[in-house]
Amino acid sequence: MGGDSGPPAMVAGAARALARRHDLRFLLFGDQAAIREQVDEHEGLSAACQIVHCNDVIAGTEKPSQAIRRAKTSSMGRAIAAVKAGEAQAAVSGGNTGALMAMAKLALRTMPGIDRPALAALLPTLGANDLVMLDLGANTECDVQNLVQFSVMGAAYARVVLDLERPRVQLLNIGTEELKGTDELKEAAAILRASTDLGMRFDGFIEADKISRGGADVVVTDGFSGNIALKSVEGTARFVTDLLKRAFTSSVRSKIGFLISRPATELLRHHLDPNNHNGAVFLGLNGLVVKSHGSADQKGVANAVWVAARMAREDLTRKISHDLASVADRSARAAAQ
Incomplete structure (x- = not known):
């Protein structure tokens, strides 16, 4: 309804x-x-x-x-x-x-080993595949463990929906240098660098202007920053499409140019269409719940259903549990030394 x-x-x-x-x-x-x-x-x-x-x-x-x-x-x-x-x-x-x-x-309820669930979604990129971004608004503030857990969940999700054996995971930061960012980001990065057996490749930090370039498969951040970044990406996409529409209707010559370049503009429209990336997922729960965008049409709803079906078939919850157990075992061994 x-x-x-x-x-x-x-x-x-x-x-x-x-x-x-x-x-x-x-x-x-x-x-x-x-x-x-x-x-x-x-x-x-x-x-x-x-x-x-x-x-x-x-x-x-x-x-x-x-x-x-x-x-x-x-x-x-x-x-x-x-x-x-x-x-x-x-x-x-x-x-x-x-x-x-x-x-x-x-x-x-949340899965064992998960403190808070996160909202994850697919975003278009210039690379060979979309990327998974989380958290997109479920948690405005996150600690070190939250960021590590989000990374594990995001990587498992990327392996399922993007068919990637070792997704490239990066933390959203104000710079790519190791000295930049909050203490939480630096500590989370250290933990992820040491985690070499989680079916992911941690590639450090990423800045917001690089999100859509295709250099990462999973981008992890707190819900406050993630929601702002998502809205910025969506707003920019609308700005570009509206600007092109205005430019192509400004004169007779422009309209002729539109007809000539229509295949390219149709490709752009398809790439930026949110219905092709619909289906945000609440990761970290003992069950699968997918949020379809309120403005989604039948194509967008179908995509959300396909995302849900694939996660169920691939047993995403079990994959996340397995990886979280590996992180917990490593942390326990490190504490005992």
Whole structure:
């Protein structure tokens, strides 16, 4: 029931995801009549889904503290409860991010060895693949262990969704020199440099202007800085596309130039389309929860579903647990020496 379009976009996204992966099955939580109307418009979807009627819906403007009181009756809360009960392998929602995070954390709890869950998403780059960035707003302040744990989770996620054997991990900083940054960043970097058996390659620090260049596969930071960096990247992408649109419509000559360069501009539009990178993930919970952007269309929702399905198939939670245990063992041995 969430997102700017509600059932039309979410149901159409489920149908699009099913067309690509025929083994998917859906539990659709929300107003039964509104959902059924949309399901009936997509051939074959009805046989692959079950509608779970919910009278209660969390509004996008509600505070998490208010929404969490209705976790047992709302469509969002009941979808998360289905993951906890093992009735679903992952939950996908386009609704209130704060409410989703609060409900998921309360119901699923954090994994052993994780102090706080983090919000991770894929961003486009000029490199051969997208990059994973976290945290994007779940934790405004982070200590050394949080940054190390985020790095482990981000690398495991990158191995699953980007098919990378040893993702390149970097910490977001104000410079690349080892002496720059906060004490937390320096200490986290030291721990990660010593961790050579975690299925990742730690490449030190990265500055914000290099995020999209393609030199890193995972960028790790606190939620405050990460959210600002994400909004800056998104704003810049909109600025570039709007500037090009204005330039190409400014005169007859410009319009002719647009027709000639249309293949290139279409490639740019596709690369910057947020629907092609939709599906932020709450990493570090005892269950999989994916946040679809509120403005996502059916293509974006389908991408979020595919992300969720792949994480479930690849058993992302087990991979994170294994790597965290390795970090804990190394820390215990170092403390004993």
